Amino acid sequence: MTKTSNKKIISKYLDSEASEAEVKQLLNWLEKEKNQITFKNYIKAKLLIDIKFKSFNSQEAVILFLDQIRLMNKNRNKNRFGHWLKYAAVFIAFIGIGYFFVNQNRTSDAIRKQLIISEGDITLELENGDLKIINSKGEEKFINKTGKVIAEQNGNILNYEKENNSKELAYNILTIPNGKKFQIVLSDGTKVHLNAGSSFKYPEKFLNSRNRQVYLLEGEAYFEVMKDAEHPFIVNTDNVNVRVLGTEFNISSYPEDTSINTVLIEGAVSIFSNDKIYDKATSLELKPGFKASWNKTNNNVAVKEVDTDIYTSWKNGKLIFKNIQFNNIIKKLERHYNVTIINNNSKLGKKNYDATFDVETIEEVLSSFNKNYEFEYTIKNNKIIIN
Template identity: 25%
Template sequence: MSFKGRKDILIERHMEGSLNAKEEEELWRWLNSNRKNQDVFESRISLTLEGKPLPEGVLSEREALSDVKKRIVAHENRHVRLWWRRSAIASAVVLLVLLGFFSQEWGDRGDGVLNVAGSENVILTLSDGNEVALTENVSRLEDVKGKGFVGVWNGKSLSYQANGFQSLSETFNTVRVPSGKRFSITLSDGSQIEMNSETELRYPVVFKGNERNIELLSGEIYCKIAKNKHKPFYVNSSRLRLRVLGTSFNFSAYQNERKSSAVLVEGSVGIIPRNDVFDIKKAILLDPGEALVYDKMIKKVVKSKVRVADYTAWKDGKLIFKTMPLNELLLRLGRWYGVRIEDRTGRGDSYTYSGTFDEESIEEALDALSKLCDFNFRLTDNGVVVE
């Protein structure tokens, strides 16, 4: 493959925010090799808004490139990729700026250093309501009602075993993951569940009957469901019900967010409203690479082809956001880092933002966003205030 072709691919992936560290280094080496390459890069990320002047606080493409290059020289190992989009109400004009922000020295943002949360433990609630903090001191889990062995906690994940639990009825446990942390569970049937920050999941210790049901009370999970054609698997939230057999998918249903989404990685999923009796003829079926998004405010369902990695990157330590309003973005940022962020900007849905964070600290992420989104932030004893 010629480098011209390779260059086009790298720039395109850079605009999508999907470059890995090696590819990003390759792009910047090409960019810094001569002025012509920089002109090509600038033209690809040029800013257009029907000839109108740039909004205050938004860099031109040449200024953006200059800013990126300065940061590259000093800090090549850290990166934040962000781009900014504004929706024009009448003409549906799309304004797109691609910016790369690198970590930098911090000026005075307030008093002291931000204390990031995340020291809170994952909490397991047993069938009788007794809560167990999953710490290094906990390994073997016993049911407090004396019904037998539940499972093993190895410091990173919780594994249930069906053969040690003697209850004849279906007995439920609940796991609650705090902000700033992620967690994984292997259920008694072998299904694997990865849980994002601020997720609460209720599930049987051992599955009984001819169905397997779990309930996502709030949060986001990535599931690899063990195959059992005689025992379909259901994931229930307050809004949606998913039916799967042997399938990998991502499901997000935070109670404090207006949208729920299900994204299929492999297998098949049928989705219905939560309170309906499942009928495959009435279900919305997803193929791999498709997503269903439900907006509870307008009670609208949208099914579309998506880039699956944008929805599943969280389990690999990346926070990706696409065309997201600032208030929702700050909510997710606080959840991701385990920090309380108070949004005083008062912005609606006119401005949306897209980008990727991975290794950045909360201060680095906020500093990059403040430049891109034109806001100020200050640290307080309780977290961060954005205004």
């Protein structure tokens, strides 16, 4: 499912309007952890908004959900049935949260501030499940379940405390919407630049007894990894692990991309399948100035030398395209400007472009493309239709 379609199906389900086929599609989509995160965050936002207007029937939703699961699993084996019930449990947990708030009628200003979560908000999910909205122009301290400050936000940067005596891993999830970028400094000093449309899972504090493992659930990130020879830094994506000791590199893993791309700026990285244990003899060693493209379908890897600026300029607010088809440019424009682009011009879609944009508005960008190949377009409410 696409981002747009899955949110429509989730919304239809919550309104008791989803068909059996749509619920089945939703459950299949929930196979992947990154989709479970999206599902969970969307339900939280949906629940809280609906609670404000008191329009959500939690008991009815639970009954409908379980009935549909039982119906779909009549002919499934018991293990498979149990697998689907795992997702039912996740869903019911959030319904329970909604039911609690509705019946407690908690309407203080502090609660109401948390009720309005839009798709344009940067969100931070803490270990205890609390969902926080981050204002990229504000300042805030974030506290863990024991009451200790774990991180401080100053504008567009979130800094995690180095002095943290945690003895167990506690993960946070930072989600960046389209049209925005954000930076995070992990507890070891590693800097992570997150591009628009990204979701990143990481521990509040790395443990001395383990490797430094983080998860790029979706999107694109530029890493400046603090060197620590005793604790390798491993980035897990959908199919691939990237292992480093201390270096700078970029990873892109958007859902619509056919490959997971790793571009090395300096240092060295090892790339290996995320279903295998690291083995230096069988892992791919990437050199600076090269890109490794891991095919999501067949797991083949292609390596080539590249101009790294093309793949890393985004963190400085630039978009660079070199001989790229317009159809592929569209998605990057949608993320960068937080717009929806519908292209009905097939000839334009196949045309290749070289272009660099920095501070231009989306109107100026379209005008630039239009000078090379004339086409008609309309812009209304962040929706662009090209004919």
